Amino acid sequence: MADFSQLPIRDDLRGLTPYGAPQNTVRVALNVNENTHPIPEDVARDIVESIAGAILTVNRYPDREFTELRESLARYLNEETPDAQLGADHIWAANGSNEVLQQILQAFGGPGRTVLGFPPTYSMHSIISAGTGTQWIAGERDEQYTLTPETVTRWIEQTDPDLVFLCSPNNPTGTPLSLETIEAAYAASRGIVVVDEAYAEFAPSELPTAVSLLEGRERLIVSRTMSKAFAFAGARVGYLAADPAVSDALRLVRLPYHLSALTQAAAVAALRHAPEMLAMVGDIREQRDRLIVELEKLGYAPLPSWSNFVLFGGVDDPNAVFEALLEQDILIRDVGIPNHLRVTAGTAAETTVFLEALARL
Numbered sequence: 310m311a312d313f314s315q316l317p318i319r320d321d322l323r324g325l326t327p328y329g330a331p332q333n334t335v336r337v338a339l340n341v342n343e344n345t346h347p348i349p350e351d352v353a354r355d356i357v358e359s360i361a362g363a364i365l366t367v368n369r370y371p372d373r374e375f376t377e378l379r380e381s382l383a384r385y386l387n388e389e390t391p392d393a394q395l396g397a398d399h400i401w402a403a404n405g406s407n408e409v410l411q412q413i414l415q416a417f418g419g420p421g422r423t424v425l426g427f428p429p430t431y432s433m434h435s436i437i438s439a440g441t442g443t444q445w446i447a448g449e450r451d452e453q454y455t456l457t458p459e460t461v462t463r464w465i466e467q468t469d470p471d472l473v474f475l476c477s478p479n480n481p482t483g484t485p486l487s488l489e490t491i492e493a494a495y496a497a498s499r500g501i502v503v504v505d506e507a508y509a510e511f512a513p514s515e516l517p518t519a520v521s522l523l524e525g526r527e528r529l530i531v532s533r534t535m536s537k538a539f540a541f542a543g544a545r546v547g548y549l550a551a552d553p554a555v556s557d558a559l560r561l562v563r564l565p566y567h568l569s570a571l572t573q574a575a576a577v578a579a580l581r582h583a584p585e586m587l588a589m590v591g592d593i594r595e596q597r598d599r600l601i602v603e604l605e606k607l608g609y610a611p612l613p614s615w616s617n618f619v620l621f622g623g624v625d626d627p628n629a630v631f632e633a634l635l636e637q638d639i640l641i642r643d644v645g646i647p648n649h650l651r652v653t654a655g656t657a658a659e660t661t662v663f664l665e666a667l668a669r670l
């Protein structure tokens with residue numbers, strides 16, 4: 310990487326490393342927790358028709374308020390959490406939940422402010438903090454990467470952060486986070502509490518998510534994405550649910566027309582087909598549970614997971630295993646946790662290819 314000696318880059322960006330999951334073209338890509346099932350063809354056709362309609366007026370700027378999309382997202386969340394009774398004004402969206410998180414930090418973080426997170430967690434949380442000049446405070450987790458109400462409370466009391474980032478379930482560990490821990494974090498802090506629920510749809514479906522906690526908690530933000538369960542990663546649509554005042558704050562930092570007319574049309578059409586788009590979630594959960602069982606049989610130590618991936622320990626040389634799998638055209642992820650690797654739950658066939666290759670090593 311460049312040392313920037315010739316460029317007047319910000320001092321606080323010198324020496325940092327960009328997000329860099331490899332993008333190799335491989336037969337079996339199980340490295341970035343995508344939904345590896347393609348979307349159903351009839352749904353794809355309907356989405357294309359909607360995009361085709363939108364392109365006829367692409368000479369004009371898109372709806373800056375993306376109202377139809379926000380209404381569609383509110384309906385989707387209300388199906389899941391009927392008591393939430395969200396309207397469009399509780400919803401905000403952007404190009405991926407990464408952009409949503411960046412806008413949150415632009416509005417509520419920034420120079421002189423701090424954000425508390427609990428590594429190992431989603432690497433972009435600290436990278437976006439750096440990009441927005443917000444100081445990242447690394448808290449510590451309990452046994453097996455869990456997070457109890459007592460631990461978050463203690464860290465918040467000791468560090469008094471402007472924002473708290475929680476990840477439920479956590480990436481890269483898959484660890485569930487209890488609603489009690491989120492409630493405790495909110496009660497202990499004076500700042501914004503963000504719950505990143507990128508993988509929420511893979512958790513046991515009968516259990517409530519943090520969306521059920523929004524009522525009466527004006528500083529709580531639940532961030533979601535269409536990139537994972539919804540199989541829409543390439544379209545770049547993330548969103549949040551929160552008190553309407555949060556959207557008012559984000560309007561101050563977002564770029565005008567940040568969601569293209571094509572993105573809005575595609576996402577609204579996809580949300581019309583939510584049940585079909587989500588049809589593979591059950592299958593993916595099955596493959597995740599199968600990974601846990603089979604990895605254990607192979608002598609590894611997989612962690613409990615409520616997401617669409619599994620972190621497993623007991624790997625003597627993660628780099629050697631990663632490379633040996635890559636030689637067989639299988640890409641998984643070394644997330645930098647000693648003796649651990651992470652694998653996404655793919656289709657049954659992809660899971661089989663991975664497990665058989667691993668067993669042969």
Ligand code: PMP
Nearest residue numbers: 405406407431480507534536547
């Ligand atoms: N949050 C978490 C925990 C993630 O793992 C990811 C993607 N890997 C994201 C947010 C961002 O996803 P997107 O920008 O595609 O919505």
